[in-house]
Amino acid sequence: MHRLNGTNEGPCSGLRSWVRLLRLWVVLAFGAAAVAGAPAQAGGLKVSTFTLKNGLQVVVIPDHRAPVVTHMIWYRVGSADEPAGKSGLAHFLEHLMFKATKTRKSGEFSKIVARNGGRDNAFTSTDYTAYFQRIAKDRLELVMKMEADRMTNLVLSADEIAPERAVVQEERSSRVENYPSARLNEKLRAVFFMAHPYGKPVIGWPGEFKTLTLKEIRDFYERFYTPNNAIVVIAGDISEKEVRPLAEKYYGAVRVVSQTGPRLRPLEPEPDVARRLLMRDKRVTSPSMRRLYLTPSYGKAEPGEAEALDLLAQILGGDTTSRLYKRLVVERKISSGSAAWYSGGGLDLGHFGVYGTALPTSDVAAVEAEIDKVLAELVADGVTKKELEGAQRTMVAEAIYARDSQSRLARIFGSSLTTGETVRDVLEWPDRIKAVTVEQVNAVARKYLRIERSATGVLLGPEKQGAPAPKAEPAPKGEKT
Amino acid sequence: MHRLNGTNEGPCSGLRSWVRLLRLWVVLAFGAAAVAGAPAQAGGLKVSTFTLKNGLQVVVIPDHRAPVVTHMIWYRVGSADEPAGKSGLAHFLEHLMFKATKTRKSGEFSKIVARNGGRDNAFTSTDYTAYFQRIAKDRLELVMKMEADRMTNLVLSADEIAPERAVVQEERSSRVENYPSARLNEKLRAVFFMAHPYGKPVIGWPGEFKTLTLKEIRDFYERFYTPNNAIVVIAGDISEKEVRPLAEKYYGAVRVVSQTGPRLRPLEPEPDVARRLLMRDKRVTSPSMRRLYLTPSYGKAEPGEAEALDLLAQILGGDTTSRLYKRLVVERKISSGSAAWYSGGGLDLGHFGVYGTALPTSDVAAVEAEIDKVLAELVADGVTKKELEGAQRTMVAEAIYARDSQSRLARIFGSSLTTGETVRDVLEWPDRIKAVTVEQVNAVARKYLRIERSATGVLLGPEKQGAPAPKAEPAPKGEKT
Numbered sequence: 009m010h011r012l013n014g015t016n017e018g019p020c021s022g023l024r025s026w027v028r029l030l031r032l033w034v035v036l037a038f039g040a041a042a043v044a045g046a047p048a049q050a051g052g053l054k055v056s057t058f059t060l061k062n063g064l065q066v067v068v069i070p071d072h073r074a075p076v077v078t079h080m081i082w083y084r085v086g087s088a089d090e091p092a093g094k095s096g097l098a099h100f101l102e103h104l105m106f107k108a109t110k111t112r113k114s115g116e117f118s119k120i121v122a123r124n125g126g127r128d129n130a131f132t133s134t135d136y137t138a139y140f141q142r143i144a145k146d147r148l149e150l151v152m153k154m155e156a157d158r159m160t161n162l163v164l165s166a167d168e169i170a171p172e173r174a175v176v177q178e179e180r181s182s183r184v185e186n187y188p189s190a191r192l193n194e195k196l197r198a199v200f201f202m203a204h205p206y207g208k209p210v211i212g213w214p215g216e217f218k219t220l221t222l223k224e225i226r227d228f229y230e231r232f233y234t235p236n237n238a239i240v241v242i243a244g245d246i247s248e249k250e251v252r253p254l255a256e257k258y259y260g261a262v263r264v265v266s267q268t269g270p271r272l273r274p275l276e277p278e279p280d281v282a283r284r285l286l287m288r289d290k291r292v293t294s295p296s297m298r299r300l301y302l303t304p305s306y307g308k309a310e311p312g313e314a315e316a317l318d319l320l321a322q323i324l325g326g327d328t329t330s331r332l333y334k335r336l337v338v339e340r341k342i343s344s345g346s347a348a349w350y351s352g353g354g355l356d357l358g359h360f361g362v363y364g365t366a367l368p369t370s371d372v373a374a375v376e377a378e379i380d381k382v383l384a385e386l387v388a389d390g391v392t393k394k395e396l397e398g399a400q401r402t403m404v405a406e407a408i409y410a411r412d413s414q415s416r417l418a419r420i421f422g423s424s425l426t427t428g429e430t431v432r433d434v435l436e437w438p439d440r441i442k443a444v445t446v447e448q449v450n451a452v453a454r455k456y457l458r459i460e461r462s463a464t465g466v467l468l469g470p471e472k473q474g475a476p477a478p479k480a481e482p483a484p485k486g487e488k489t
Numbered sequence: 490m491h492r493l494n495g496t497n498e499g500p501c502s503g504l505r506s507w508v509r510l511l512r513l514w515v516v517l518a519f520g521a522a523a524v525a526g527a528p529a530q531a532g533g534l535k536v537s538t539f540t541l542k543n544g545l546q547v548v549v550i551p552d553h554r555a556p557v558v559t560h561m562i563w564y565r566v567g568s569a570d571e572p573a574g575k576s577g578l579a580h581f582l583e584h585l586m587f588k589a590t591k592t593r594k595s596g597e598f599s600k601i602v603a604r605n606g607g608r609d610n611a612f613t614s615t616d617y618t619a620y621f622q623r624i625a626k627d628r629l630e631l632v633m634k635m636e637a638d639r640m641t642n643l644v645l646s647a648d649e650i651a652p653e654r655a656v657v658q659e660e661r662s663s664r665v666e667n668y669p670s671a672r673l674n675e676k677l678r679a680v681f682f683m684a685h686p687y688g689k690p691v692i693g694w695p696g697e698f699k700t701l702t703l704k705e706i707r708d709f710y711e712r713f714y715t716p717n718n719a720i721v722v723i724a725g726d727i728s729e730k731e732v733r734p735l736a737e738k739y740y741g742a743v744r745v746v747s748q749t750g751p752r753l754r755p756l757e758p759e760p761d762v763a764r765r766l767l768m769r770d771k772r773v774t775s776p777s778m779r780r781l782y783l784t785p786s787y788g789k790a791e792p793g794e795a796e797a798l799d800l801l802a803q804i805l806g807g808d809t810t811s812r813l814y815k816r817l818v819v820e821r822k823i824s825s826g827s828a829a830w831y832s833g834g835g836l837d838l839g840h841f842g843v844y845g846t847a848l849p850t851s852d853v854a855a856v857e858a859e860i861d862k863v864l865a866e867l868v869a870d871g872v873t874k875k876e877l878e879g880a881q882r883t884m885v886a887e888a889i890y891a892r893d894s895q896s897r898l899a900r901i902f903g904s905s906l907t908t909g910e911t912v913r914d915v916l917e918w919p920d921r922i923k924a925v926t927v928e929q930v931n932a933v934a935r936k937y938l939r940i941e942r943s944a945t946g947v948l949l950g951p952e953k954q955g956a957p958a959p960k961a962e963p964a965p966k967g968e969k970t
Contacts, residue, residue, distance in 0.1 A: 091573065092572065092573035092686070092754075092755050093753060093754055093755035093756070095684070095755070191761065191762075192762060195683065195758075195761070195762040195764075196762075198683035198684065198758075199680045199683060199764055202676065202679035202680060202688070203576070203679065203688075203689065203694055203697075205573070207683070207684075208684065213684055213755075213756060213758045214758065215756040215758065215759075216684075216755065216756050219756075272574060273573075273574060274573050274574035274576070274694075274697065275574070275694060275696040275697050275700075277676075277679075277694045277695065277696065280672065280676070280768065281672075281673060281676040281677075281680075281766045281767065281768045281946075282766065282767045282768070283676075283680055283764065283765065283766050284764065284765040284766075284767075285762045285763065285764050285765075286762065286763045286765070287761065287762045287763070287941070460768070465762075
């Protein structure tokens with residue numbers, strides 16, 4: 009339970025893919041003409057949204073293939089909203105949301121869901137915290153009732169906190185400390201974001217989350233868990249007409265407990281220094297490198313820039329036909345895997361990433377040097393019209409296969425609506441992708457793929473005793489002056 | 490006016506030297522037997538401290554060589570105490586403290602000091618904000634009256650803020666943006682401190698300090714400018730007997746306006762990844778490198794560790810007899826200057842730094858490689874008893890020459906008392922230096938001079954067109970695994 013998602017979606021997380029695919033699927037299914045508040049029809053599906061008097065927004069996505077529903081509640085609060093020095097608070101509260109409320113015992117929430125044949129889970133990101141249940145449609149009322157209950161009736165007690173701290177510590181050990189790549193990525197983000205709280209791990213710095221007090225957790229809960237800060241997304245065998253009275257009965261009855269105000273986070277300074285991190289660990293058998301370039305996010309980008317970055321990532325390293333894969337894996341045979349991605353789902357900032365793993369017969373410096381060559385060629389000569397059209401087709405084609413997952417659909421709406429996008433933005437996304445030109449892709453490549461905007465992490469195995477010294481790292485290219 | 494001091498004292502700032510020297514001078518002059526609250530005599534001088542009922546501490550250091558006094562007030566607040574996203578607030582408030590109070594017009598404070606033959610100034614650090622006046626002894630009462638007035642009577646208005654913002658912007662341009670080394674150092678600190686607010690520039694990130702509102706500045710002032718958060722240090726032609734009634738009359742009358750509470754800052758995670766930054770700038774004619782290793786500060790170190798780090802820095806790179814200078818400048822002739830320092834004056838954390846500049850005939854990679862060799866030899870073989878005794882003697886001898894500056898003396902007490910040390914700590918420092926053993930120096934070298942605890946900044950000139958590519962950077966040595 010309690011999966012943890014940062015915004016550092018890399019080539020291994022799979023998160024990027026479904027976010028991108030689901031954007032597409034939504035529109036393909038519903039038609040790009042749909043707008044918020046005006047249900048659109050396509051393939052027998054409708055998407056509706058309405059807002060209760062207390063400010064809670066509801067999104068309904070009927071999907072009648074099976075008599076089940078996915079019910080999610082999204083709070084506009086994540087690790088980037090934590091007070092300074094309280095890293096891990098948003099995620100820790102997510103865990104504590106499964107404890108006692110005024111009417112229910114600790115742990116009862118998930119037990120009731122399971123007893124009714126459903127399953128539930130939750131996750132915390134930099135910008136949102138979400139809870140979901142997948143359950144038979146006739147049990148929707150039950151989960152809405154319970155979710156509305158824990159929005160403001162949670163009983164936070166010192167007795168619950170101590171043992172749950174150990175659970176989070178164990179989660180941290182199993183997800184971060186035991187994996188050299190996770191440890192490096194955590195520090196890479198800390199160095200990539202020099203001031204913005206996206207540089208903090210969602211699970212918290214180990215020394216800090218241990219110090220969180222009952223009062224701090226309660227203050228955070230009382231500030232951010234309020235209906236005007238929440239979005240309920242329901243996908244499944246249900247209509248807006250059925251949802252509305254239930255939403256009004258349960259969520260409409262929840263009192264506004266605070267005004268959360270604008271989400272102003274520390275600003276990231278304009279990046280002007282190339283950064284590198286090097287970590288050695290004896291468990292590493294395949295050395296690798298990963299580089300992040302600072303970009304805007306979908307919520308803050310100039311029109312078309314985020315879409316162009318998504319297409320650029322596809323062309324550069326989206327699959328086995330991409331430039332990086334062809335050059336490093338197929339032609340040069342120095343890498344077992346290489347990828348590029350655009351992570352544009354943050355409220356404030358995004359990044360463009362590249363990645364490469366060395367083979368036992370190559371070294372990571374050669375991999376990085378080749379990636380640098382591919383990047384330099386791309387920036388100098390641009391992408392071709394054929395490549396762009398191929399990427400646009402691929403993204404559309406992939407979307408066809410993404411239509412199966414109800415919960416993914418709920419997730420794409422929830423994550424988009426909590427990070428500065430509207431229902432309309434989600435629905436119109438494929439049209440915007442199709443409208444991107446070669447010039448736009450080349451412009452974002454030149455603008456953002458600059459070494460001084462980047463941080464590079466290099467992961468190596470242990471230094472061998474008596475072996476020759478490892479090859480020098482390639483020097484980052486300097487800014488043009 | 491308004492000098493700005495961070496804690497990133499490097500070999501060029503001179504700050505390290507006087508801090509260290511003044512520690513020594515105090516004790517040599519007063520005798521190490523002196524303790525807080527019990528005035529000690531040596532060479533005709535006494536040092537006293539007492540605390541007023543409202544919590545304001547007063548330190549008196551008589552110095553009768555001339556009929557002048559140095560009057561300082563130190564507030565236990567600096568940039569590391571700012572709310573997240575409000576970088577530059579402490580320093581901006583320092584500027585605004587020269588504006589109007591309920592009884593005085595904007596700018597009048599400094600004009601009155603000047604009209605009375607004195608001079609005044611102020612500075613902000615990560616951990617403290619200080620204001621001082623040097624003036625004829627018979628005007629001490631005047632400056633105490635004015636300083637007590639602006640502690641709680643400042644009138645902050647929107648009219649004052651806008652033009653002062655431009656002044657700070659200009660200060661930032663002239664001190665940071667126009668100097669590639671300052672720009673690099675700012676980012677080096679941001680990467681060196683991955684979570685702790687010491688990573689923020691004291692002057693603020695440019696985008697952020699522009700957004701500070703009148704309310705935020707006022708809240709900060711009302712929280713931290715209160716007698717229980719202040720220390721007054723008076724050095725000069727004056728006695729405790731003369732100071733006490735004046736202190737009670739002016740500072741004693743200031744009402745406590747808030748309880749500031751413990752100074753809890755975001756924790757820095759244990760460093761486990763070597764970091765590197767590379768910046769090119771066309772104005773750079775002498776490429777250089779600078780590396781910081783995370784260490785404890787005097788206020789938080791295990792007994793003897795901070796002193797051992799100070800001695801280690803002296804042996805490694807304190808002057809022209811040090812290991813770095815002899816090897817790089819004299820023997821290898823590849824560097825025009827090289828140094829090491831220990832910056833231990835922070836409330837929470839310190840650093841050990843090394844630095845080297847290339848000659849036109851060498852390159853900075855060779856300089857760094859040689860520094861790495863010297864460091865590796867030092868860690869492997871340790872320092873000699875002769876070196877240690879020489880460093881101890883040097884630090885004592887230097888202190889003799891440091892006895893001339895009254896204001897420096899006031900500064901060392903103020904900075905020490907606002908960063909976790911006591912009067913006794915300051916007074917006993919030379920005895921602790923003298924007691925450090927070869928084993929203690931070698932232990933801190935092994936413990937802290939580890940590449941995974943460090944961030945290295947490399948500053949280069951522009952890439953030359955058509956010239957061979959710059960040499961690859963040396964790879965940081967990995968951690969032992």
